[in-house]
Every structure is written in C-alpha cells, then in structure tokens.
Amino acid sequence: MQDKLEKIKKEALDKLADIKKLNLLEALEKEYLGRKGQLTAILRNLSSMSDEDKKKIGKLSNEIKVELSEKFKEAKDIIIGSARGGNYVDVSIPGQKIKQGHIHPITQVMGDLEKLFSSMGFMVLDGPELESDHYNFTALNIPADHPARDMQDTFYIDTKNKNNEHDMVMRTHTSPVQVRAMQKYGAPIKCVVPGRVFRNEATDATHDTTFYQIEGLMVGEGISLANLKAVLQDVLNGIFQEEVGMRIRPGYFPFVEPGLEIDIACTICKGAKCPACKHTGWLEMLGSGMIHPEVLKYGGVDPEKYSGFAFGIGVTRLAMMKYKIDDIRLFNSGDLRFMEQF
Ligand code: PHE
16 A cells, blocks of 8 residues: 555656646646545545554555645646746747947047057056146146146145145146156156046036046157157047148147147138137147156156157047037036937
8 A cells, every 4th residue: 555655656746747737737636636536535545444554554645645735836836937927938029128328428539549549659557636736736847836836726635734735636637647657667658648637617618627638748869849740640630530730839838848739620610710619710629848857857757868748638628529519518417318429
C-alpha cells in the first residue's frame, strides 16, 4: 500500500510538470484529489484496514494529499499569473519609447572646440571655478588697487585670509589657468582650458552672471602673432564649417602686450550689416595677445627665451552666433521648449 501511494504521488508530479494549461491542470487535480480521485479512494478505504495500517497509511496519504494540493496550487498560480502578464512577455506588443535627452548646445560647441584644438596638439586642461585673488588678478599683472580690476565685476567670497582680506573669488575668466598651466608644465606648452566663469553683472539679452569661455595658450621659442592668427582662423572655420572673416583690432588686457580684440564677420548677414551685429557687419568674439613678460615670470617661464600668445574665446557668445540665439539667458533657463531645438 505504501508503495502504491508513493507511485501515485510520483505519477501525479510527473504529469503536473508537463502541464501548461489551466483546464488540463484542473482535470489532473480531479483525477488525483477529486471526490472520485485515486488518493480519495485510498483514504475512503481506511476503515477496512487494521489499526496499525490505518495509522501509517492514513498519515502518509494525508501528507501526500497536502503536498500535491500545494503543488497544484503553485502550478495554478503560475499559469494564471502568466495569463495576466506576470512572467509572460508578449513580444508582439510594440515597445515603449524611452525619452532620450541630448547634449546642451554650449556643451556641443565646447566639444567641437576641444576636438579642433586637440587635433592641433593642444592639451585640454581644467582649473578651479573658486579661484584665489592671486591667480585671477595679481599673477595676471593686475595688482591690488589697479583700476583694471574694475574691468570685470567680481563675485568676492565672504571668507577672509589672515591679513583680513577677501582673497577668494568666483573666477571672472579662464585666464588664471594660464599661470597655473605654465607652473605645472613649464615651456614649451600648448593648451586650452574650457570652463565656466562668473561676473557680478545685471543680466540682459547679452549679459549673464554665468557663462563659458575657452582659454588658449601657446608658449615656445619664436611664437608670434602670426601663429595666433593661423590657429584662430582654422578653429573659427572649423566651428562654423565655412571660411569666417576675421578682424583684428588693438585691445587692452593687462596680461597681454600687445593686446588684441578679434571680431568675426557677422555670420547672420555675412558682413552686410544687420541688427544682430548692430549694423557694423562684425561681432566681437575674443580677447587675445602676446603674453605679458610679467605673466610669463609668474608662470616660471623665462621671457628672454620664450614668448607666447593667449586668447579667451566667449564660448557662450560663439554658441549664440552658431545657432542664431538672441537671448543669452535662455542657455541657463532649463526651458525644454528652447533646449529641444538643438
Ligand atoms: N580673459 C579675458 C576676458 O575675459 C580674455 C583674454 C584672454 C584676453 C587671453 C587676452 C588674453 O575677457
């Protein structure tokens, strides 16, 4: 009898393993556990058995009944669950599209610039946004109390040094990294420094408190303005994907001598004069010049042996020109209706 019970159990479990449909499962359950089922028949017969068998067989058949009931229930849950989409994947249902973001227009232009400069052998460096007064001004030949400090409206940080001076600023330009780079790598050196800069300004369509620049630096023996012009012309052509007209004017920055302002022919009217270029045909694009001997000295570079040029491109302005954006504040607005156009 015991063997017979074990056989019934094994048979039921074997059959169960192959069943994937609810009606077949229910039929199987009936066949074993139903009123006329095999196991029920044995339990019914218990009364005709000896006391000892009653105990043994009764216990065993009950155990098997409980076990089989559980297995049937599990199998049923799986089948029902599948039918309701539980573990079941309907590969024919069209997928849900995942919404993908994209790179911010300034980051795109910055990436293009880095690629262009890298292809010319320039290193790409970083510098701190929270900068010391020393690197932001003094080492750039702008001593304390020099009127040139007022050229850039500065966010000073509230902390003071041991001489009771405010000596930390949010950097007003990427130029401090000129000196940091020369100190770290010496000469000759070719590098660019993309980064965010800060000015304590009233904002309007062309001014924001936070914008992007890329600083460039090339120091070596016999470097001249001719090298500067050639490098910049190549980069501007690369960014705009066409020959860009370039105009060089004298300009004043304490850390270069001579200092230059470089304009590009208006990309909107191509020099024909329009509102975007304030009817001049030209757009101010960057400051540059030959690095001042004092700045080379702060960088630990011998001005008798080496010379070099530096420039600072307004990347935010470049992005405005490239994508014809008329309000600088849109870049930091986080407005998706604006962002999604790029
Ligand atoms: N740092 C200057 C600015 O922010 C730009 C500049 C860089 C000028 C390098 C000359 C040389 O306006």
